[in-house]
Each structure stands twice: as C-alpha cells, then as structure tokens.
Amino acid sequence: MLQDGYKPETSTLFPKFLPAMNKEKSLVAFFLLISVQLLSQNTKLDWVNKVGARSFPSSKTVFSANSYGAIPDGKTLSSPFIQKAIDACAAKGGGIVTLKPGAYISGSLFLKSNVHLRIDKDVLILGSQNFDDYPEIDTRIAGIEMKWPAALFNIINAKNATISGEGIVNARGKFCWDKYWAMRKDYDAKGLRWIVDYDAKRVRTLLVQNSSDISIRGLTFKNAGFWTVQLLYSQYITVDGVIIKNNEDGHGPSTDGIDIDSSSWVLVQNCDIDCNDDNFCLKAGRDWDGLRVNRPAEYVVIRNSLARRGGGLVTLGSETSGGIRHVLATGLVARNTDNGLRIKSATTRGGTIEDIYFRNCKMDSVKNVFQFTLNWNPAYSYSTLPKGYSYDSIPPHWKSMLHKVTPEEKGIPHAKDIYIDNIVATNAQTIFGAVGLESSYLSNFIFSNSQFSGTVLGSSEYTKGWKFNNVVIDVEKSKPATKPVSREIEERLKQ
Secondary structure: OOOOOOOOOOOOHHHHHOOOOHHHHHHHHHHHHHHHHHHHOOHHHOOHHHOOOOOOOOOOOEEEHHHHOOOOEEEEEOHHHHHHHHHHHHHOOOEEEEOOOEEEEEOOEEEOOOEEEEOOOOEEEEEOOOHHHOOEEEEEEOOEEEEEEOOOEEEEOOEEEEEEOOOEEEOOOHHHHHHHHHHHHHHHHOOOHHHHHHHOOOOOOEEEEOOEEEEEEOOEEEOOOOOOEEEEOOEEEEEEOOEEEOOOOOOOOOOOOEEEEOOEEEEEEOOEEEOOOEEEEEEOOOHHHHHHHOOOEEEEEEEOOEEOOOOEEEEEEOOOOOOEEEEEEEOOEEEOOOEEEEEEOOOOOOOEEEEEEEEEEEEEOOOEEEEEEOOOOHHHHOOOOOOOOOHHHOOHHHHHHHOOOOOHHHHOOEEEEEEEEEEEEEEEEEEEEEEOEOOEOEEEEEEEEEEEEEEEEEEEEOEEOOEEEEEEEEEOOOOOOOOOOOHHHHHHHHO
8 A cells, every 4th residue: 555545556547537548647657656755755644544434334234215115216206215214224223225226306315323325326316406305404605604405415413324336316406506597697786796605505415514434435426506525524534436427417506526624534536526616625614704613624635536627626715714734635637627726715714725735646728727816706705785785684694794804814814835746737728827915925835846838827926935846837938927927937937
C-alpha cells in the first residue's frame, strides 16, 4: 500500500477512464510514484491513512422491501414501503435492505444505524416529482442553517450505515430546476438575487448529516434537483466508485457533485462526476451564521477520480467561515471542466483555507487552471434588504443572511499554505486568475514540478510568497496577461 493509498498495480480507475491514452496513464502513474516519495518525507500528511469509514454493517440478515409493499412498476410511490423495511431492519439490530429488479418511485428515505441499503444492478430509483414527498427538516444549505426539504436519501444521526450497489438513482430534478429559474427571474427584478437560492427549496439527492462511519459505494446518480451528495457535520465517511451524471436531462442550476460540508476524516475516491456546478467541493459555513457554528472541513482525501463538465475539479468555498484545512487531492483528471483548483470566498465569510495539497493531476481543456478569489460573485455574496420590506416580517433565514459580521475584520477570509505539485494542464483558456484582498493576500502558494499551457497567462493581484520550482508555463505570445501579474509569475514566464 502506498502512502497516499493508491495501488497502481491493482487500480482499474485510469484504464476505465482513459482506455486509449497510454502516455497519459504512464504520466499519472509516474506522478503517483513521485508523490509516494514526497508523502513519506512529509510528516504533515501522516493523517491521510486515517480517513474514511472505520466500520460497516455486519449483519447479513436480508429484508426485502418488496415484502413490505414496494412495487417495481415505475408508477407507484414506494418510499413508504421501503422505509418500513429500513425501520424493521434497524429494529432487529441491522442487516441488508434489498429490492427486486425494476423501477421504484420514491420520496425521502431515512437510513438508520447498522443498516445497509443495497440498490443492485437492474434496480432503478426514480425520484418523486412531488415536493410533498420530501418533508422539511432542520439542515444547512449553502452555509446557512434553515428548514429545507429532506433529500431523496437521508442518513441523519446515524452510525455504521451503508448505501451501495450497481443500481441507478435518477432524481429527475428538472421540476426543481424549473422552480428555480421561475423564481430567479422574479427575484432578480426585485433586487433579491442574494436570497433566491435559499427560497427556491430544491431537493438534494443524498444527505449525510450528524453521522459517522458511513459508506456510499458504487451507485450511479443522475439529474439531481440540487446538490447530489452532501456530507454535513459528519466524520469518517467513505464515498467510493460513485458516478454522477447531472446533465442528461439538461443543465440544472447548482447540481454540485460531492460537497464536503464542515465534515472531517473523509475519503472520496474512484468517482466520475459530470455536473453543472462544482464537482468536488469543500464548504464550512457562510457569513454570520457560519461563523456562529464555526465547524471546519478538515482531514479530507480526494483521489483517483475524474471531473467532466462542472464548475471545478476541486473547489474550496465559497462557504469558508469555519475554515478549510488539511486536504489532499491527488490522482485527479479534469476534462472540459470550468476550473482546475478553485478557491472562492467573500469579505463577509471569514475563515482560513490552509494546508492544502493539490498533486498529481492532469487537466485538459479547462477554462481556468487556477481560479482564486476572495471577493467572489458580489451579487450573490452580499445581502441587502430592498426598500419596501419590513425586517420584522421576513423569514428567519433572511435575517441570518442579513446579520452583519462584527467586527468587520472577522469577515475577511484568508488563504495560505497551498502546495501544488506535479500538475499537467494542456489546452487551457487561462492559467491564472488570482485575486486576493488588500487586507488578505493569497500567501505562500508553492508550485512545483508542473507544466501549464494555455491561451492567456491571466492575472494576479494581492499575492505574496508565491514560489515556483521546476515549473514550465507556455502561453500564446500574442495574448498578454489581461491584468498585472505577480513578480513571481512574470519571472517564471521569462525563463
């Protein structure tokens, strides 16, 4: 076993993703071998083998949901009967809940401790398109604690639970997308862009919340109504071999792939994500409410996975209030993804992004290899109540969004100690888009053993302590930097 957990002699991930690209496979394997040597010399990463679920449901007793009334006809709402099977399994101390081949309509399901829900090949779960089948629960969405519809699958206050299989879960989320766009048009006209994402309550596909030792393995998720997999306030979680295809029925807004939200000791590996927002994303709360909760996302490994379309191969933020730290992303591939490594926050978020290791990754045809900004999307990030609204009559989550961070300095985010090593990026549009703040420089970003090629160099502002070691940057000479770049990048480009 290698230090970062990758076993090239047995892994089937890259042959599966890159069947005819022997050069690329060789390059990735070479990078991974280098990373082993580096990891063995780096005591800061001695935590990487401790991530992921430590236990799994042990009982082999089988509970067939069909015996409790579930009907695989693709027409009948079967979630009440599947839930009965889950409840019976939990009452008996745990076991395996199964379904016969066929299509099942389902609203929210709630998995419990010691239960393994197995969705086998030839089983299709179709998400109900009736909002009434997703009861509202206390949760957190985009950094704010509030009431929100339960997900299609929910693992809440549970231990030692698993959902797995070769089956397909099609959330059929277009009914959520249509709701959002209709509300967005109305809210934009009223100066309420900052709150529409919270008022347009959409359905997540899988939520793990306040839980530990949870495994999600092998399933294919399609067409999420909102985020696909959210890991919230949880620890020791494994997501392995998951495929996400959120663009089959159109390009739904905010259909993130996997969101690791104020959770720790998380392992994500062997995944394939095609979505319409951030592919692999770490979050830690937003603004006043996130600073109140103050829970970090930390001790996270994301490895040996593929990002296709989406907002970012690896995104840190924009919800950064509790801090994002101790992250290793290695052996990743991006194809036509908007951004490679992305850091985003805002001047009301606060929190520190630090001790991040982005290694052994290959990107092809991304828009931005690196996009770092501490003042992201102001129209969405900053909340102002328009005239004509009474503060006393608005919903509680509006008040959370409007609550000022005091002192203001507490809302300034920070990003430092980012280690970027053995990265190859080809055919990019822009290589660097880096904008810190006058009060918070992007500091100590270390780039090593990498090659970046693209149309334009890009720009950098408010950076310091950036270092380049054995890095080649190739841009079209007719395309100068769009804005000033740091002295460190200018010197690298001249070499």
